[in-house]
Amino acid sequence: MVKDLKQVRKAVIPAAGLGTRFLPATKAVPKEMFPVVDKPAIQYLVEEAVASGIDDIIIVTGKDKRAIEDHFDRNLELYDKLEKKQKKDTLNELKKIDALADIHFIRQKEALGLGHAVLCAKKHIGGEPFAVLLGDDLILSRKPELKHLIDIYNRHNASVLCVAPVSKKEVSSYGVIKYKKEQGDIVVKGMVEKPPANKAPSNLAIVGRYLLKPEVFGILEEIPFGKGNELQLTDALKVLNEIDKVMAHEIEGKWLTVGDELNYLKAALIYSLARDDTRKDVLSFIKNLI
Numbered sequence: 001m002v003k004d005l006k007q008v009r010k011a012v013i014p015a016a017g018l019g020t021r022f023l024p025a026t027k028a029v030p031k032e033m034f035p036v037v038d039k040p041a042i043q044y045l046v047e048e049a050v051a052s053g054i055d056d057i058i059i060v061t062g063k064d065k066r067a068i069e070d071h072f073d074r075n076l077e078l079y080d081k082l083e084k085k086q087k088k089d090t091l092n093e094l095k096k097i098d099a100l101a102d103i104h105f106i107r108q109k110e111a112l113g114l115g116h117a118v119l120c121a122k123k124h125i126g127g128e129p130f131a132v133l134l135g136d137d138l139i140l141s142r143k144p145e146l147k148h149l150i151d152i153y154n155r156h157n158a159s160v161l162c163v164a165p166v167s168k169k170e171v172s173s174y175g176v177i178k179y180k181k182e183q184g185d186i187v188v189k190g191m192v193e194k195p196p197a198n199k200a201p202s203n204l205a206i207v208g209r210y211l212l213k214p215e216v217f218g219i220l221e222e223i224p225f226g227k228g229n230e231l232q233l234t235d236a237l238k239v240l241n242e243i244d245k246v247m248a249h250e251i252e253g254k255w256l257t258v259g260d261e262l263n264y265l266k267a268a269l270i271y272s273l274a275r276d277d278t279r280k281d282v283l284s285f286i287k288n289l290i
Contacts, residue, residue, distance in 0.1 A: 005153075005154060005157055006127075006128055006129055007128075008053070008054065008128075008129050008130065008131060008150050008153060008211065009054060009055065009056050009128065010054065010056040010057070010058065010124070010125055010128060010130045010131070011049040011054045011056070011057045011058070011130060011131040011132070011133060011146075012057075012058045012059075012060065012117075012118055012121045012125070012130060012131070012132050012133075013042065013045050013046070013049075013057060013058070013059045013060070013132075013133050013134075013135065014060045014108075014114055014117035014118065014132070014134065014135070015030065015032045015042060015059050015060060015061050015062075015065060015068055015135055016060055016061055016062030016065065016107075016108040016111060016117055017031070017062070017111070017135075018062075018111065019031035021259065021260050021261070022034070022261070022264075028064075029067060030064070030065045030067055030068055031135070031258075032065075032068055032135045033067050033068060033071065034258070034264065035268075036138065036258065036264075036267055036268050036271050037268060037271050037272050037275065037278065040071060041135055041138060041258050042059070042068060042071075042135055043071070043097065044138050045133040045135060045138075046072075046100055046101065046103070047100065048133065048139070048144045048145065048146050049101070049131060049133060049146060050100050050101050051144040051147070052131070052144045052146040052147040052150055053147070053150065054101070054131060054146075055101045055102060056101065056102050056104075057101050057102065057103045057104070058103075058104050058105075058106055058121045058124050058125070059072075059103060059104070059105050059106070060105075060106050060107075060108050060117045060118075060120050060121060061105055061106070061107055061108070062107065062108050062109075062111060068105075069105050071097070072097060072098075072100075072103050073098075074098050075094075078094070079091060079094065079095075082094070104124060106120050106121060106124065107120075108120050111230075112225070112229075112230055112231055113225070113226075113228070113230025113231040113232055113233075114134075114230075114231075114232065114233040115220050115223075115230070115231035115232050115233040115235065115236055116220075116230065116231040118132060118212075118216070118220065118233055119217060119220045119221065119231065122217045125214060125217070126214070127214045128214060129153060129159075129211065129212065129213050129214065130211075130212060130214070131146055131149070131150075131209070131210065131211050131212075132208075132209070132210040132211075132212060132233075133146065133208065133209055134208025134209070135208075135258075136208060136257055136258055136259035137207055137208030137209065137255065137256075137257055137258075138255075138256045138257075138258060138267055138271075139207070139209070139251065139253045139254065139255055139256070140253050140254040140256060140270065140271065140274055141251075141252060141253020141254065142253070143252070143253075145162060145207075145209055145249075145251060145252070145253050146162075146209055146211070148162075148249045148252065149161075149162060149209060149210075149211040149249055150211060152185065152211075152247050152249055153211045153247075155185075156185070156245065156247055157245075158213070158244065158245040158246060158247045159210070159211060159212045159213050159216070159237075159240060159244065159245075159246045159247070160210070160211040160246070160247045160248065160249055161177065161188060161206050161209075161210055161237070161246065161247070161248045161249070162206070162207040162208070162209035162210070162248070162249055162251055163177055163186070163204040163205060163206055163207060163248045163249065163250055163251065164204065164205055164207050164250065164251040164255050165203050165204060165205075165250070166203055166204075166205045167203070168197045168200075168203065169197065170205070171195060171197055171200040171203060171205065172194050172195060172196055172197060172200075173194060173205075174194065174205035174206060175191055175192070175193045175194070175205065175206040175234050176191065176192050176195055176200050176201060176202060176203070176204060176205055176206070177189075177190070177191045177201065177202060177204050177206065177248055178190035178191065178192070178201035178202060179201075179202060179204065179248060185247060186204075186247060186248040186249065186250065187245065187246075187247060187248075188241055188246040188247065188248050189241075190238070190241065191206065191234065191237060191238055191241065193227075193232075193234050204248070204250065206234075207251055207255055210233075210237075212240075213240075213244065215240060215243075215244065216236050216237070216240055219236040219239045219240055220233075220236045223235050223236055223239060254270065256270060256271075269282070
C-alpha cells in the first residue's frame with residue numbers, strides 16, 4: 001500500500017434516472033427497486049460496497065424515488081406484524097438491511113447526466129477518494145468487484161475503472177479504453193465513448209464501477225456540458241487521465257446488465273441459478289419448459 005494513502009470509505013450510487021425503457025412499470029416504481037429474485041437491484045450495489053469495506057453510502061435520487069429511501073429505512077409497523085406472526089427469519093433479514101451502512105440521500109433536482117449526479121455528492125465526499133456504482137450493472141462474483149478496484153487504488157494511488165471484454169459488434173455501445181500493461185496491471189492511456197468497431201482502441205468496455213480520486217470534482221465543475229446537454233462522467237475521466245494516472249481492472253465476476261427488459265430477465269434467471277435455495281427448482285422448471 002502507498003504510504004499516507006487516504007482510505008476509501010464512501011460510495012456514490014446514482015439513482016435519479018427516469019427508467020423510460022421500463023415504462024409503464026417505472027411510472028410508479030423506480031427501476032432500481034425492481035427485484036432480482038427477492039432483492040431490489042440497488043440493494044445488491046449497497047451490499048457490494050459494504051462487502052468491499054465501505055460504510056458510508058450516498059444515493060443520488062430524483063423525483064418519485066421515495067421508495068428507495070423507504071426500502072433502506074426502518075418500518076416498525078411491519079416489524080411488529082412479523083414479530084406477532086413469528087416470522088423471525090424474514091424479520092432478521094429486514095433488520096440486516098437497516099444495519100448495512102450509513103446511507104444518505106441527495107436529490108438531483110434536474111436530470112443533467114451521470115457526471116452531474118456524481119457532482120451532487122461532492123459536499124458529502126469532501127477531499128476523499130470514493131467509489132461509484134451504477135445501478136444498471138450487477139456483478140456476480142466471489143470477491144466483490146469493487147474490492148479489486150480498491151486494492152489497485154491502494155497499490156498505485158490512482159483512480160481505477162472496471163472494464164470487461166465485449167465482442168466487436170458491441171463496442172459501439174460502450175465507453176472503450178486504450179491501454180497498456182505494466183507488470184500485469186492495466187494502465188489507461190485514453191478512452192473513447194461508443195466508437196465504431198473499426199476505430200475502437202480495444203475490446204475492453206467500461207463497466208459501471210469506478211474508484212475515483214476527489215480531483216474529478218474540480219474537473220466536473222470546469223468541463224462543458226456534452227452530448228444531450230448533459231454533464232458526462234466519461235468527459236471528466238478523459239481530462240483526469242491527462243493529468244493523473246488512471247488504472248483499470250478487468251472484471252473477474254459475471255457482468256449482468258439490468259437496463260433493459262431482456263437483460264433484466266436474464267439477470268434474474270442467472271441470480272436464481274446461483275442460489276442454493278432456488279437453483280434446483282429453477283432448473284427443474286427450465287427442463288420441463290423445454
